[in-house]
Amino acid sequence: MSSITMFDALLDVLERRRRDDPYIELSPENQTFLAQAALHASTAPTPAAPAPAAPTPTAPDNCEQIPKSVPQSPGREPSAACEPNAAALTTADPIDLSNTSLVELETMVSACTRCGLCKGRNRTAFADGNTGADLMFIGEGPGADEDREGIPFVGAAGQLLTKIIGAMKIRREDVYIANIVKCRPPRNRNPEPDEAAACLPYLERQIELVAPKVIVTLGAVPLRFLLDQKGIRRLRGNWLEYKGIPVMPTFHPSYLLRVPDAKRDVWNDMQQIMARLGIQK
Known part of the structure; x- marks a missing residue:
């Protein structure tokens, strides 16, 4: 490019x-x-555009304490081919998931064509972790690593999240991790409102079935689309609520990779969660 x-x-x-x-x-x-x-820009020629290549994110030098690798589940099967419904690109049609199990839900997601994100995906990243977890983390959407593996939070930000969970004296496999959207947005941009609206019923059903005691929203995107709130800097560290479930908004791990000083704020938020769940420090 x-x-x-x-x-x-x-x-x-x-x-x-x-x-x-x-x-x-x-x-x-x-x-x-x-x-x-x-x-x-005014003088450079415009060459013929080559086929786009997915960028390879790298962690900053000041994040040397992040583990180089974490145990990962086997990659999931590639998703079905996508021919999105034209109407779904501008508005999300209602979908009844009230009798759908998590297994059925994951199958539906892997073949979903409710928005245009399906056109660029390799795999959907449905969820990871314990389906009976007390603690659920909700992020934005898959990145390049997640698109390859079919699992949320396996890249650099995911490694940091795993480290944070471990510091809470919890194993990653004992929490439940999902995202607002299940397909990777192009160039890792934030999901558009229509994309989030198309995918949100899946997440809402996941929350209903897992029934966590506490939800952690990571960054501004889930705060906006799940809770209809804005201002992550203002709201992080303050308890909110989703359908009777306590919600703790905090910074996304990718933000911590760019601003390591914010790790202290996130750790304060995690300590509040530990106290709510009765986990001894």
């Missing part, structure tokens, strides 16, 4: 995020890239 194309793509992502939050943090790398791309 040319610098001009990457520059336009990055601006497109920033514009989407600006509509939700006028204050957007940029990493030093992206700041440098924007400055260089803007300088050369």
Whole structure:
């Protein structure tokens, strides 16, 4: 991909995020890239675009304490081919999942064509962990690693989440982990409202069947689409509620990779959860 194309793509992502939050943090790398791309945009030629390649995320140097690998479940089967319903691209049709089991739900998700995200997926990332867990974590959506493995939170952010769970004196396999959307958004952007609306019934049924005692929402996306709230910096660390279940909003692990100082805030939030669940420090 040319610098001009990457520059336009990055601006497109920033514009989407600006509509939700006028204050957007940029990493030093992206700041440098924007400055260089803007300088050369008027003179650089536009070569023929090659086939797009998925970016390979790397953790910052200041995250050396994150484990290099964690035990992972075997990769799941590739998802069914996608031919999304044209109407589903703009509005999510109602879907009755009231009599659907988790096994049936996962099968439905793997063949889902309710939004356009299915066109770019390799695998859906339905969930990971204990279906009878007291504690449930909800993130945004799959990244490149999750799209390959078919399991939520297996990349760098997932490794950090596993470490956080371990610090709570809980095993990862004893919690339940899911996302707002089950298919990877292009370029790891945030899900669009129509995409989240198409996928939300699956998550709502997951919550109903797992029936956790506490839910942790990771980042602004689940806070917005599950709880209809905005302002993760303002709301993190404060108890909210979803259908009678206590909810603790906190920062997404990917944010902690960029801003390690925020780990202290997240740990304070986790200690509140431990107290609610009766886990001794």
